[in-house]
Amino acid sequence: MDFLELAQARYSCKKFDGRTVAKEQLEKVLEAGRLAPTAKNNQPQHIYVLQSEESLAKVDQLTPCRYGAPVVLAVAHDTGNVFHYPGDKYDSGAEDAAIVATHLVLGAKAIGLDTCWLNFFDPDKAKELLQLPENEEVTILIDLGYAAEGVRPLANHASRKPLAETVTYC
Numbered sequence: 337m338d339f340l341e342l343a344q345a346r347y348s349c350k351k352f353d354g355r356t357v358a359k360e361q362l363e364k365v366l367e368a369g370r371l372a373p374t375a376k377n378n379q380p381q382h383i384y385v386l387q388s389e390e391s392l393a394k395v396d397q398l399t400p401c402r403y404g405a406p407v408v409l410a411v412a413h414d415t416g417n418v419f420h421y422p423g424d425k426y427d428s429g430a431e432d433a434a435i436v437a438t439h440l441v442l443g444a445k446a447i448g449l450d451t452c453w454l455n456f457f458d459p460d461k462a463k464e465l466l467q468l469p470e471n472e473e474v475t476i477l478i479d480l481g482y483a484a485e486g487v488r489p490l491a492n493h494a495s496r497k498p499l500a501e502t503v504t505y506c
């Protein structure tokens with residue numbers, strides 16, 4: 337699969353079967369995340385692999401969007417280890433986490449796993465429930481597992497704006 341084929345093959349899976357993810361597969365996905373670039377190479381990410389019954393029950397308290405995934409990756413970042421844009425109004429925390437998460441979902445697809453990226457949860461509640469340290473915030477949850485039989489991408493997966501609407505050559 338070349339990169340565009342991989343990007344096309346990834347879709348938001350909204351129904352997982354019960355199969356667990358082998359440790360070796362999980363580690364490949366995490367390695368894809370590890371290779372992601374971050375601002376100043378600060379690597380502020382902290383990924384929580386939520387797979388125990390107790391942890392998954394916490395995810396279910398946070399969001400209705402687990403869809404039966406056997407693993408959920410909570411992509412947190414260290415707010416004290418981010419790049420501050422000149423002007424100091426913005427920082428790279430959520431941005432770094434998003435790049436890591438993108439590597440995770442594409443890395444997963446490359447080895448036959450499916451994912452769904454989630455932000456339908458309250459980050460403050462997640463921080464409390466997952467007992468994150470004071471300096472961490474979590475802005476992304478990723479369902480990870482194997483799509484249930486017959487699951488197909490939703491229709492909007494094939495609906496992307498033409499480049500002419502999203503790109504300006506200056």
Ligand SMILES: Cc1cc2nc3c(=O)[nH]c(=O)nc-3n(C[C@H](O)[C@H](O)[C@H](O)COP(=O)(O)O)c2cc1C
Pocket residue numbers: 346347348349350401452453454455456457489490492493494
């Ligand atoms: C930042 C972000 C947040 C998302 N949050 C959710 C979510 O909370 N629940 C959900 O079911 N899907 C969520 N999605 C999935 C999107 O709805 C989906 O990516 C989009 O509709 C395009 O479909 P595709 O991923 O199958 O191509 C999210 C995706 C992104 C990128």
